[in-house]
Amino acid sequence: MDYQFKAGSIPLLVSMPHVGTDIPDDVLAAMTPAAVDKQDTDWHLVRLYEFLGEMGASVLSARWSRYVIDLNRPPENTNLYPGQDTTGLCPVDTFHREPLYREGRTxxxxxxxxRLQAYWKPYHDQLRSELDRLLALHGRVVLWDAHSIASVVPRFFEGKLPDLNFGTADGKSCAAGLSDAIVARAQGGDYTIAVNGRFKGGHITRFYGEPARGVHAIQLEMCQSTYMDEDAPYGYRADLAAQVQQPLRAMMQAAADWVGA
Structure with a gap:
């Protein structure tokens, strides 16, 4: 199977396109040791969001590493942030500009x-199918695209990233009432917040978010420093995770309440 999926009972679908760590043998044979480290993975998000099962949310998570193909990039590989550096549909280097492929093997x-047909398409087919199912059952649905990233990546942003980075394609991918309700649950605590800052939402948020059709999409890019060790071997920090799970649960509940779950 090219992904892990569990259907839920409420109109809330959580997508985790960058949690995958598998690399097919034929792809790995062309890669450098930097690829084996998989440092740019959205580590441990399935564990961090483990409470979703209790809520009744649907969960879709990737099997394959983003180094194989990036599920949150458009199939035509257009730059989602014109004028800014970013990695592509099939990345050729890491976030720290380390080459992923041996010479002549890109x-x-x-x-x-x-790879689009073998690894990208199955994930998106399942994503669309589940959105359509939930929409038919409930009339509207929230798509939550879950991500995490190292708190300091000079290639993409200066200094330290805010802890919680919400993206709604500058308000185009979901109703303002939904994003306001979610962000309100994150405020007032110990975490710094940005809305449509450096991260405005990737392909999944922008493409599937159709508020007029009843599909409301929002992305959360979390600093990994909020729940794990950012250096190899990238260990999960249960003490930190327990703290950030409290506002995270509240945010997910706000989304469920807003959509009428």
């Missing part, structure tokens, strides 16, 4: 197309 156009 994927060509045919290989990119193959």
């Amino acid at each position: 994927p060509d156009e045919a290989e990119v197309k193959r």
Whole structure:
């Protein structure tokens, strides 16, 4: 199976496109040792969001590493942040500019197309299918795209990133009432917050978020320093995670309440 999926009973779908760590043998054979480290993975998010089962939310999480193909990039590989540096559909380097492929082994156009069909399409087919199912049952649905990233990545932003970074494509991917309700649950605590700052939402948020159709999408990019060790071996910090899970639960509940779950 190219992903893990559990159908829920409420109109809330949580997508985790960057948690995958598997790399097919034929792809790995062309890669450098930097790829084996998989440092740019959204580590431990399934564990961090483990309470979703109790809520009755649907959960879709990736199997394959973002180094194989990035599920949160458009299939035509357009830059989601024009004028800013970013990694592509089939990344050729890490967030720290370490090459992922040995010389002469970067994927060509045919290989990119193959990976789109083999690894990208199954995830998005399941995502669309579940959104359609929930929409048919409930009339509207919230799509929550869950991400995490190292708190300091000079390639993409200066200094330390805020702890919780919400993206709604500058308000286009969901109703203002939903994002306001979610962000309100995050405020007043120990975590710094940004809304449509450096991260405005990737392809999944922008493409599937159709408020007029009843699909409301929001992305949360969390600093990994809020729940884990950011250096290898990237250990889960249960003490930190327990603290951030409190506002995270509250935010997810706000989304469920807003959508009428």
